[in-house]
Amino acid sequence: MAKPKVATASLAGCFGCHMSVLDIDDRILKLVELVEFNKSPINDIKKFTDRCAVGLIEGGCCNEENVRVLQDFRKNCDVLISVGECAIMGGIPAMRNTIPLKECLDEAYLNGPTVYNPAKKIPADKEIPLLLNRVYACHEVVKMDYHLPGCPPPADTIWEALVALLTGKPLKLSYELIKYD
Amino acid sequence: MSATFTFTIDGKEIKGQPGQTIMEAAEAAGVYIPRLCYSKDLRPHGSCRVCTCMVNGRPQAACTQPAAEGMVVENNTDELQAIRRDLVEMLFVEGNHFCPFCEKSGNCELQAMAYRLGITAPKFPYLWPDRSVDASHPEVFIDRNRCILCGRCVNASKDADGKNVFQFVGRGEHKRVAVNAEANLADTDLKGTDRAVAVCPVGAILVKHKGYATPVGRRSYDQKPIGSEIESKRK
Ligand code: SF4
Ligand code: SF4
Ligand code: FES
Numbered sequence: 343m344a345k346p347k348v349a350t351a352s353l354a355g356c357f358g359c360h361m362s363v364l365d366i367d368d369r370i371l372k373l374v375e376l377v378e379f380n381k382s383p384i385n386d387i388k389k390f391t392d393r394c395a396v397g398l399i400e401g402g403c404c405n406e407e408n409v410r411v412l413q414d415f416r417k418n419c420d421v422l423i424s425v426g427e428c429a430i431m432g433g434i435p436a437m438r439n440t441i442p443l444k445e446c447l448d449e450a451y452l453n454g455p456t457v458y459n460p461a462k463k464i465p466a467d468k469e470i471p472l473l474l475n476r477v478y479a480c481h482e483v484v485k486m487d488y489h490l491p492g493c494p495p496p497a498d499t500i501w502e503a504l505v506a507l508l509t510g511k512p513l514k515l516s517y518e519l520i521k522y523d
Numbered sequence: 524m525s526a527t528f529t530f531t532i533d534g535k536e537i538k539g540q541p542g543q544t545i546m547e548a549a550e551a552a553g554v555y556i557p558r559l560c561y562s563k564d565l566r567p568h569g570s571c572r573v574c575t576c577m578v579n580g581r582p583q584a585a586c587t588q589p590a591a592e593g594m595v596v597e598n599n600t601d602e603l604q605a606i607r608r609d610l611v612e613m614l615f616v617e618g619n620h621f622c623p624f625c626e627k628s629g630n631c632e633l634q635a636m637a638y639r640l641g642i643t644a645p646k647f648p649y650l651w652p653d654r655s656v657d658a659s660h661p662e663v664f665i666d667r668n669r670c671i672l673c674g675r676c677v678n679a680s681k682d683a684d685g686k687n688v689f690q691f692v693g694r695g696e697h698k699r700v701a702v703n704a705e706a707n708l709a710d711t712d713l714k715g716t717d718r719a720v721a722v723c724p725v726g727a728i729l730v731k732h733k734g735y736a737t738p739v740g741r742r743s744y745d746q747k748p749i750g751s752e753i754e755s756k757r758k
Contacts, residue, residue, distance in 0.1 A: 427623050430644045431615075439651040440619060476651065481644060489644035493623035517748055520638050522622035523629065523739070 346395035346508055350382040351415060353408040354435045354477060355401025358494040359426040360384065363398070365497035373501075376508055381418075390418040396507055397422045398500075399486070402432045403478040407471035416484040421507055424480045425500065427493045427522060432477040439476040447473075488513060491522050530594035532576075539590040545583075546574060548590040549598070553757025555750035556598050557607055557639065559614075559632060560673035561586035562722055566682060568674035571614075573607050573636065604640060611637050612645035617696070619651060619668035626734035627726030629742030633671055634725075635749035654699070660708035662715035662731055670700055670727040676719045683718035686711075700727070 352360055360383065364370065380394050381387045397419030403409050416422055427433045438446045451457060451464045480486050488507075490499050499519045506513045527538050532545075532554050539548040544567070549556050560571040569587040576585045577597035585598070597603065614633060622628045654667040676689040677700070688711045692701040703711050713719070715730045723729070739745065 424644065427621075431620075431649065433623065434621070436649075436651075437621065439649075440653050479644070479649065482648065486644075491643050515641075515643070517638065518746065520641060520643060521745075522634060522637075523625075 345376065345378045347380045347392055348377045348382070348396045348398065348504070349380045349390065349394045349415065349419060350384060350398040351400065351411055352383060353399065353401035353411060353429070353480075354404035355426065355428045355433070357383075357400070359398075359400035359429075362426075362492075362494035362497050363500055366501045367497070369501055373504070377504075390414065394419045395421065396504065398425050399423065399429050399480050400425050400494075401428045402430075402435065402480060403474060403483050404435050405471035405473050409474070409478075409483055412480060412483055421487045422480075422484070423488045423490060423503065424486045425490050426495055427491065429480045429486075430489050430491060431479050433493070436477040443473060443475050490515075491520055493523050495519075496521075528590075528592035530590055530592060530596065532596040532598050533600075537590075537596075539592075543590050545576060545578065545585040545588050545590045545594070545596055549585065549596075550753055553754060554598065555753040556585045557636060557750065558586055559611075559636060559671065559724060560675065562675050562724070564683075565675055565678050565722065568678065570672065570674055571610065573610050575603060575606060577603065607636075608640045608642060611640060612642060612647055614671050615642075615645045616647045616649045617652065618671065619654060625669065625726045626729055627669070629737070629739065629745055631726060631744075632724035632749060635744035638744060639748040639750060652696070657702065657708045658731075660711075660713060660731075663708060663713060663720055663728060664731060665700065665702070665708060665728050667699055667727065669725045671725055672698055672700070673724055675722040675724065676700060676728055679722045680713075680717065680719035686713070686717070686719070688713045688717070688719060 379385050380392055381390050397415040399415060403412060424430050428435060432439060447464050451459055452462060490503055492499060499515060503513055527540055529536050529538055531537065532549055537548055537552045546556055546561060556574050556576060558574040560568045561574060567586040569584045572584060574585040575582050578588060579595055622634055628634060656666045658664040677691060680686045680688045688703060689700050691698055693699055702708050720728050720730060
């Protein structure tokens with residue numbers, strides 16, 4: 343039987359949650375036996391080549407590209423999981439959510455105390471994904487099936503979740519594994 | 524009149540003393556009723572409704588409702604836990620709670636309640652309100668992004684500290700904790716050692732220069748759910 347496939351993405355995150363996946367230590371060998379990685383920064387596969395059983399999403403949506411990637415994951419994964427606080431509530435990037443976007447950009451590119459920008463231009467190249475008005479949690483954009491809280495979620499949380507889902511057991515996190523920091 | 528009486532919580536017989544609320548009688552018997560605004564030694568505020576129980580078939584706040592002979596109280600039912608989950612999730616989305624870097628994380632009663640109720644993400648839309656921080660005082664700051672309007676600071680300042688540093692102003696979603704009617708914290712007689720500071724259940728009123736003092740793993744709610752200290756007294 344072919345191994346189930348897992349895909350991962352880092353949207354508006356810091357890659358800390360991906361680091362936590364690697365933090366399962368030598369269980370990574372078991373994981374490789376259990377699953378095959380499809381689209382993921384871990385193997386640098388850029389495009390889905392197959393339908394995936396599980397998609398792990400780190401980070402929320404701060405720009406239009408994040409939204410497109412997340413929609414692509416929803417389309418290609420049976421089970422989609424928000425991994426970490428940024429995916430669940432926006433996290434640190436969402437600190438801008440109480441400030442209007444224009445004010446953020448002005449502060450970053452024009453008025454900030456260390457800004458050097460003689461042309462007084464705010465970057466607007468069409469290669470740069472357009473920022474959204476605020477940062478959105480993943481479940482505000484597409485349906486997410488599970489949430490693994492933590493900043494990052496402990497390796498044990500990710501491990502238990504993956505093993506439960508891939509072996510068809512219910513995903514029930516113990517008290518120690520639900521933490522928001 | 525001063526005789527003890529009995530009533531039941533989830534079918535278990537509880538002894539009550541005249542004058543006790545359901546919350547107090549339950550606690551004395553080692554039965555934990557989830558709560559957020561209630562704090563022992565302070566006048567109950569009765570605002571968060573997390574302590575809602577079914578009392579003789581009707582929803583009542585256990586922290587304000589007097590216990591009485593023969594009462595039938597339901598506390599730990601699926602329906603009530605679901606209501607409590609909704610209330611706690613609403614408190615999260617109507618403030619700005621960044622637990623990953625909050626000084627109160629691990630010792631916060633709101634966060635601990637969410638852990639106890641098994642919340643992994645709120646189902647309601649995030650509101651991202653615009654709330655203010657007052658860091659003018661040398662020892663204490665108030666960050667209204669994290670305030671859950673429990674009223675503890677207001678009551679403690681008045682009743683325990685005899686000072687009146689905090690009051691509520693505004694209504695509905697505009698309600699907030701004010702400082703001596705619009706002054707800054709620095710202009711009040713607040714001290715870092717005041718009860719009003721210690722009683723805040725969340726990271727809204729905090730003593731400065733003390734953040735992150737306890738390592739992760741040894742904070743109040745890292746290992747054991749909030750309420751387990753009460754449940755361990757159960758006979
Ligand atoms: S006050 Fe509590 S719930 Fe709010 S951010 Fe701080 S730890 Fe989290
Ligand atoms: S500042 Fe703290 S104690 Fe005062 S109402 Fe807000 S949450 Fe309660
Ligand atoms: S604890 Fe009873 S209403 Fe808040």
